[in-house]
Amino acid sequence: MRHAFLFRAVNVGGTAKLPMAELRALAAELGATDVQIYIASGNLVAVPPGDPAAFAVQLADAVETRFGFRREVIVRDAAALRAARDAHPFVIVDPAFSYLVPLTSAPVDPTAAADVPSGDDEWSLIGVDLHVRYAKGAGRAELDLTRLLRALGVVGTARNLRTIDALLALLDRQPVTEP
Known part of the structure; x- marks a missing residue:
C-alpha cells in the first residue's frame, strides 16, 4: 500500500538541503517501489518494502548517513x-x-x-x-x-x-x- 513520508524541515533556508531526485533514488535503493516526489519540501509517496514506520526510520537514517543531517520522517497512509x-x-x-x-x-x-x-x-x-x-x-x-x-x-x-x-x-x- 502507498504511504506518504513527510520529512520535517528540509529545503527551508540554508540548512538541510535534500535534493528530491536523490531522495527518490535513495528510497528506491532502500527497496521502496512506485516512488514519487511532490514539490521540493520533503514529500515522498511510495510503497515501502515492509513496515511503513520502520521504513520511515530507515529513510531518516539513510539521509543522515548520505547528507549529514537528521530529520524526522512522519508517515501516513491515505486513510x-x-x-x-x-x-x-x-x-x-x-x-x-x-x-x-x-x-x-x-x-x-x-x-x-x-x-x-x-x-x-x-x-x-x-x-x-x-x-x-x-x-x-x-x-x-x-x-x-x-x-x-x-x-x-x-x-x-x-x-x-x-x-x-x-x-x-x-x-x-x-x-x-x-x-
Whole structure:
C-alpha cells in the first residue's frame, strides 16, 4: 500500500538541503517501489518494502548517513491523511492559509500549550494531528508553530491543505499539477 513520508524541515533556508531526485533514488535503493516526489519540501509517496514506520526510520537514517543531517520522517497512509484532512475544524478561506501538521505522536499534555499566543490565528489538536489556520497566511503568522510544538512536547511537520490535497491525489494515483 502507498504511504506518504513527510520529512520535517528540509529545503527551508540554508540548512538541510535534500535534493528530491536523490531522495527518490535513495528510497528506491532502500527497496521502496512506485516512488514519487511532490514539490521540493520533503514529500515522498511510495510503497515501502515492509513496515511503513520502520521504513520511515530507515529513510531518516539513510539521509543522515548520505547528507549529514537528521530529520524526522512522519508517515501516513491515505486513510489517515484523508481522515485528518476531513477533520480540519476551521473554515477554509484559502487552502494555503490552512495547515495540517502530522505529529510523531499525540501530546501527553495538550493543555501545556494553552499559554502560547496565537493572535487571530487558530489551532486545534485532533488525535495525532495539529490543525492550524493562519488569519493572514503563514508568512505573517501570529502563532509561532515551533513554540507551540515545543510546548506540546511533540515533533510535527506542517503542510498546507493544497499540499495535503496533492498528496492525497498521489496516494489515490490521480494526476497532480504542481503549484
